[in-house]
Amino acid sequence: MGPRIAARAALIAVAAIAVTGSWTASAAAQTQQAHDIPQSFKVAHEETLAELTAIGKRRTHTGQIARQAISAVKRHFQREEEYILPPLTLAPAIALGRVTPDMKWAIAMADRIKADRETIFVEHTVITEWMNELAAAAERAHEADVIAFARGAVADSLNDTEVNEPMAIVIGEYLRAKLGP
Amino acid sequence: MLTIPFTAIRNSAVRRSLIVLAVAAASSLPMALPAHAQNVETGQKAFKQQCGLCHDTAAGKNRVGPSLFGVIGRKSGAVDGFHYSDANKNSGLTWDQATLDKYLSDPRGTVPGTTMTYAGVKNDDQRRDIIAYLATLH
Numbered sequence: 001m002g003p004r005i006a007a008r009a010a011l012i013a014v015a016a017i018a019v020t021g022s023w024t025a026s027a028a029a030q031t032q033q034a035h036d037i038p039q040s041f042k043v044a045h046e047e048t049l050a051e052l053t054a055i056g057k058r059r060t061h062t063g064q065i066a067r068q069a070i071s072a073v074k075r076h077f078q079r080e081e082e083y084i085l086p087p088l089t090l091a092p093a094i095a096l097g098r099v100t101p102d103m104k105w106a107i108a109m110a111d112r113i114k115a116d117r118e119t120i121f122v123e124h125t126v127i128t129e130w131m132n133e134l135a136a137a138a139e140r141a142h143e144a145d146v147i148a149f150a151r152g153a154v155a156d157s158l159n160d161t162e163v164n165e166p167m168a169i170v171i172g173e174y175l176r177a178k179l180g181p
Numbered sequence: 182m183l184t185i186p187f188t189a190i191r192n193s194a195v196r197r198s199l200i201v202l203a204v205a206a207a208s209s210l211p212m213a214l215p216a217h218a219q220n221v222e223t224g225q226k227a228f229k230q231q232c233g234l235c236h237d238t239a240a241g242k243n244r245v246g247p248s249l250f251g252v253i254g255r256k257s258g259a260v261d262g263f264h265y266s267d268a269n270k271n272s273g274l275t276w277d278q279a280t281l282d283k284y285l286s287d288p289r290g291t292v293p294g295t296t297m298t299y300a301g302v303k304n305d306d307q308r309r310d311i312i313a314y315l316a317t318l319h
Contacts, residue, residue, distance in 0.1 A: 121289065124298035128235075136230040151244070154235055154298070158245050161296045162266075 035086035035105065044156070045077050051149055061137045062146050069130035073153075076123045080160070083109040084120070087168040094171065099178045107181070110172020113165055120165065124157045224314030227307045235299075238318050246297065251319050252276050257292070268294030281312050 052073060056066035087106035093099075113120070131150040138146035228238075235246040242248050247260035254277065258270035272292045274280045284291045285308050287301045302308040 121298065122300070125300040128298050129300065132231060132234050135234045139229070150234055155245050157298045158296060161298055 033105065034082075035109075036089055037081050037085035038088050041080070041085050041088075045081070048073065048153065048156070049077070055134075055146055055149065060141055060143070062134060062141055062143055065130065065134045065137055066146075069127075069134060072123070072126050072130055076127060079116075079120065079123070080164075083112050084160075084165060084168055087171040088164065090171055090175075091167070094174065099175065101179060103175055104179055106168075107172045107176050107179075110169045110175075113169055113172075117165075121161065124161060127157055128154055220310045220313040221317055223307075224310030224312070227302075227311050228314050231302055231307075231311065235297075249315060249318060252281075253278075253316050253319070266294055266296040268292050269296075278312055278316075281315065282308055285311065 049070070052066050052070050056063055056070060058066075087109050090103050090106055093103075131153045135147050135150035138144075138150065232246075232249070235244055236249045237244055238249055240248060240250040241262070242250075243260065243263045247263040247265070254275065257272045257274040257276065258265040269292055274284070274292070276284075285302045288295050288297050288299055289301075302311060
């Protein structure tokens with residue numbers, strides 16, 4: 001399974017390069033400026049990486065799988081922090097009815113999420129495959145904490161697919177409707 | 182010169198045809214019969230590794246994915262208390278061996294828009310075994 005997941009990860013990398021290559025200069029310029037992400041996600045990402053790193057330090061099969069899985073998780077978190085999660089920082093203000101022209105940067109990010117939707121989805125499937133492998137090894141080794149970690153990670157993946165990514169797109173569309181293209 | 186009566190030729194041809202049909206039927210028999218114990222056992226192990234993180238097999242116990250108890254014969258998007266994507270709810274699929282085989286080989290390709298973040302079981306034998314195991318959950 002490991003090599004298969006690695007091959008899939010390589011495909012994603014190629015797809016990401018292709019997408020980046022076709023990205024227009026103006027849109028890239030708008031998203032190049034780094035934007036913050038909601039604090040709850042910062043904490044969640046830090047904790048997930050810390051936990052996976054700690055599992056990776058074990059001299060067990062689960063440790064070996066965790067060390068392999070971490071690059072896929074980091075790559076996905078980088079993508080999320082670059083342009084998926086920043087629009088969500090605007091949600092509280094928008095919910096209060098405040099829309100200002102300086103929020104326009106989120107429109108380009110939302111467009112980028114839409115363009116990359118399938119690549120993002122495949123990244124989630126790669127993480128699911130790693131978590132399946134991690135949980136199966138953890139079950140054989142009776143490592144309940146690792147199983148709990150894997151369960152949490154797949155729940156986070158579903159949360160991204162069900163809520164966070166669509167919400168970021170909705171924010172972008174709302175801003176476009178209010179502020180113009 | 183030996184002459185074979187027409188009826189005998191016909192009978193022998195019929196007999197040959199019957200033998201061919203019997204062999205063909207016998208060779209396809211395993212597909213039609215219920216899954217044998219080995220398939221189910223292998224399928225249970227494969228299920229645990231491929232599906233068990235997200236799906237429970239106990240009735241009414243939903244996780245990130247819906248409970249797969251009684252999945253065979255069920256309409257897609259029909260488990261009480263589980264929030265499905267519109268894609269899954271509206272797929273119109275009823276889960277049987279054929280639809281499960283197709284879905285499990287490529288979930289997103291079969292039901293575009295599904296939120297199941299799983300690439301699919303690409304190994305045909307493993308998929309068949311998993312479905313054989315799922316068929317026992319009722």
